[in-house]
Amino acid sequence: EHLKEKLEEYMVRFAKVRIVRTRKREGLIRTRLLGASLARGEVLTFLDSHCEVNVNWLPPLLNQIALNHKTIVCPMIDVIDHNHFGYEAQAGDAMRGAFDWEMYYKRIPIPPELQRADPSDPFESPVMAGGLFAVNRKWFWELGGYDPGLEIWGGEQYEISFKVWMCGGGMFDVPCSRVGHIYRKYVPYKVPSGTSLARNLKRVAETWMDEFAEYIYQRRPEYRHLSTGDISAQKELRKHLKCKDFKWFMAAVAWDVPKYYPPVEPPPAAWGEIRNVAANLCVDSKHGATGTELRLDTCVKDGSERTWSHEQLFTFGWREDIRPGEPLHTRKFCFDAISHSSPVTLYDCHGMKGNQHWSYRK
Template sequence: MKRKEKRLLQAVALGLTALVFLPNVGLWALYRERQLEGGPEGAEAAAAARAGVAQGQQRRPRKDIYFGDGQRRKDWHDKEAIRKDAERVGNGEQGKPFPLTDAERVDQAYRENGFNIFVSDKIALNRSLPDIRHPNCNSKLYLEKLPNTSIIIPFHNEGWSSLLRTVHSVLSRSPPELVAEIVLVDDFSDREHLKKRLEDYMAQFPSVRILRTKKREGLIRTRMLGASVAIGDVITFLDSHCEANVNWLPPLLDRIASNRKTIVCPMIDVIDNDHFGYKTQAGDAMRGAFDWEMYYKRIPIPPELQKPDPSDPFESPVMAGGLFAVDRKWFWELGGYDPGLEIWGGEQYEISFKVWMCGGRMEDIPCSRVGHIYRKYIPYKIPTGVSLARIRNVGTQLCIGTKHGAPGSPLRLEGCVKGRAEAAWSNVQVFTFSWREDIRPGDPQHTKKFCFDTISHSSPVTLYDCHGMKGNQLWKYGNDKTLYHPVSGSCMDCTESDHRVFMNTCSPSSPTQQWIFQYTNSTVLEKFNRNSDL
């Protein structure tokens, strides 16, 4: 009994000693540190001690560069390049709009390229851009070992400065070890500056090479040609009038390295086609989608699907089409593009559907941003595949115009605009025959979503929302140059006095019922009329 009492007293004594002694150890350590910092020598000693601890911490690997998969990550930002860019001043620097004069706003500035080439030529080829990413992107780490990429840039009659600025932005804002090559694929351009002059200029960049098609192929086959010679682990497609932004490439390659069946797209910012100001798209991070007429659109992400961190990648049903990266082998496993696709528009659906059906995924990457010039109009001829026309009346020698047209408004005749490029630019007197056998204002790549419409044998011809169901929007073009409307059984006519366009009893000999389609693709027009009784 006495032995147990003795052990109990010893335990109590030990506990009291700890309570008294341990706090004093802490106080003594605090006192000693303050004493060291009290004098000059003491301050230096304390600083050295802290520096030694900091250096020791630096020598040890940071825990946050390893994740659950055990792979090492790193910060890919080029801090020195970012600092130098931030100091740049001048026309267009930091992505600011160029101050335009009246002389620089003339129509001719847009004719050859669909954007103001005069302004483009006055901006540095390696101009600085604003970092408009979410702030969280600055601290994101990506795999230390990333696949390299072949960057494919197809072009046709591209402007000199806009093409070179695309290449310079990629070279200056991409880690060199990640760029296997830049492949410029010339789709049969006929402008002199894109021949020997371009080859001489690009000779200074060992990673850049130029391929040329032997005839006009169109966007898709030109991309396929570039992809077929690519040597990189990943293929990255860009348009020929883009500007890559800060640290744009590692976030794309990181997602593919994690899952080779992922196609990734950067956020596409807007470079103004007039003053070249750089800004984000309205709504910014939104998912790609399409309506039943296959028009691409961007829609908000539902709240329940939004990521807690807005800078994280998110899935998208379809891509915008022009700018994306894909594992090279996976691209060919998907079959690449359908080589029968002729013009811009629609190829993004084909590749998107393949991805989802073959067990892949598609993601938009907010921390990767690339600016893109959206042209005012398409300046070059479309190779084949679509009937593009201006509709001129034989009797009056005037053209159908939609300059002031809106859904529900009747069509009227106007003086014919000279030159196809100008008409295409303004979408005033250019019309497209769609595969639905309706007629839509605009060139094939920018048709508006309303159609020629009429409801009876004597009603006016109006513009109305396209429904794609034929009926009152179904038109046939006859060998007698009449525009026949099967539902009403009448033909399109016009008045010579007030230039109204309306339906009337067919009279093929009447000049006001005869319409000339200028700049048509005769092969497509023939297919369009294949089942016509006229």
Template sequence: MRRKEKRLLQFAGLLIAALLFLPNVGLWSLYRDRVFENSPEIVEGPGGIPQIQGVNVRPQKDAQVGRDGMRRKDWHDYEAIRRDAARSGNGEQGKPFPLTDTDRVDQAYRENGFNIYVSDRISLNRSVADIRHPNCKQKLYGEKLPNTSIIIPFHNEGWSSLLRTVHSVLNRSPPELIAEVILVDDFSDKEHLKGSLEEYMVRLPKVRILRTKKREGLIRTRLLGAAAANGEVITFLDSHCEANINWLPPLLDRIADNRKSIVCPMIDVIDHDNFGYETQAGDAMRGAFDWEMYYKRIPIPSELTKDDSSEPFESPVMAGGLFAVDRKWFWELGGYDTGLEIWGGEQYEISFKVWMCGGRMEDIPCSRVGHIYRKYVPYKVPGGVSLARVFTFGWREDIRVGGPMHTKKVCFDAISHNSPVTLYDCHGLKGNQLWRYRKDKSLYHPISNSCIDSNPTERKVFMNTCDPSVPSQQWLFEKTNTTILETFNRNSN
């Protein structure tokens, strides 16, 4: 009898426990998830993979419903992150390549404005460091995002830098979000960008190549790519970039939320010498411009960050080269002005139209793309040599573009003998920008001990050994002030 009573009591206890416990299983699961999600016991392991007491945990990839009723998910590709974290070698993890004096020869920079010798010695699939704000690793984005056409215009781009751009985009983007990658060749004359490029891209089915029939410049080349695009969103990139981890979903998520948003990634710096990958000085800052319409980067007001520097923020204007926009909205804005040449100024045109037409311009800190800022711009200029302009001889003994009342902040710049003559930001320190206008009508560069020469056939302006008998070194100006020239040349003899 006692044994039966004991069993009845045990059964009754189990029944009571079940009645009390089972209705709260869901609450316990919710509590457990929240506690573990925020627990200090969860730490970040190699490649950004969360660990609990040394055990790798694959984060939840299933969509979650937010308070707004939207389904969001984690778009990270953790397997790709793990593979990248295990890579080692030249330039891997975005580390600088160890340079020797041989690596720094001028020839390495001449055709691209960056050290192509170093670029060629770094993997086309190299890994980069995840330098995002820690909060970015926890963010969820819409379960259903629009797809995009990636448009990459190029002109005489280096082989390895162009291919590294394409590979980084394909390797670090969810495949279902990439409708296509469109390479638009602006009349390149380098052999490696013809048949060899066509043959290489056959193995990448999402990549196609368009070519202009004459030199068009950046803007008309972009427009050609945009007109051919099939994706719901157009994403413009330069031809020497490297996409960082999970760069694309944060951009597309903002456009899915508001189709009239133009969104820009944080533009990181890839060093033109050693290809080290790092943030810009000051990192996240807003785009702006001064009274002379020169692009500036300014601090973000505290009211826009909302105590979280990983959140998107509005910006008056974009930097211009890297951004995403709803394809239909881009054409509703009228696209770009087709009269714009080469590059420069287009970011103001598109930015102003966006604000005037009820759109938004945003920078997205959780989206990062590295970009090579060239040592100098090696472009050939459509329509002729760029010296057919108005010039001013500055008091710093430099040569500036524009008349005396409207000079621009760019100067003639040359780095060495036989290097191209380019326009670069005036720094006022003489050096590479120090010039003399000699009595033999040549423009002399004391640093390289050479003169400006030209090749009209190839439309090139470059430094060469001074020779008064060479017609291509004789520079005549329609209007000159001899008094200013005498002062400018006071030390030329």
């Protein structure tokens, strides 16, 4: 009820702000395209609605674009708590944006070769985290803007990231620019039937990722039969801009991603049950919801069925972490212990060793 007359009345005090409304629901991507088409400034800045900018957030972004107009720049994204709106700095050090081969966004350390003497200096990033960035308006439209064939939301951050790198530009994260973002526990709106994140991701893969798209389909075979819609205009844009191929992108830009997320994963070191020989009990993941302690239970294989239970199967992978499940069907949780004396819990896998690093000695 606050988004119509009350919003219009409130915004009257801001002479430079215009409210533009669509006639029907268009989704994030096409609505951003509409806003960009009506903007008159030299630089376009895209933010989510559930954001709050910090002090002096804009000049560091504009400075980088002034140095090279073919640069897309992203602020560091801090966290606004969805319960009480408290503001917290982004966890950990500055990191590069990356992805795995199911197209989940990841963060990886800045390699020594790219580290700057001053940690506040902008640094190259293969992909952006989401939709918070600034770009020269003419360059944005030279790149074709967002692909208008992407539905509602999802995948657009990969599309714009691949495109800017492969078509003659670059992308930087800027530590001196800070923007707070509310991360919600659930999506407070319905996504119309017939639209899907999977379709968007396949559309991006088919347009930009060349033979590397196969690594996605190997992990997500259900994507193979999805329709992407007509991508001929996107293919023609790529040809017109004389964009490089995705093999170049992986070699020149995202060369450190395979170290953490290899297209072809090495085989696991071991898999099976974890048995305490003295007590003749097995680790069982049914007691291990995220954040709770793993416990020992009667070994299912010792029962009448003489077969392993899925809850008692674990894989010790090439990352030297331990995950529930057999090698081809592991879950996204890892054995996690904050110290040698603390209990072992299941926690979201981060792939950075540390408190999820396990050694196996025969």
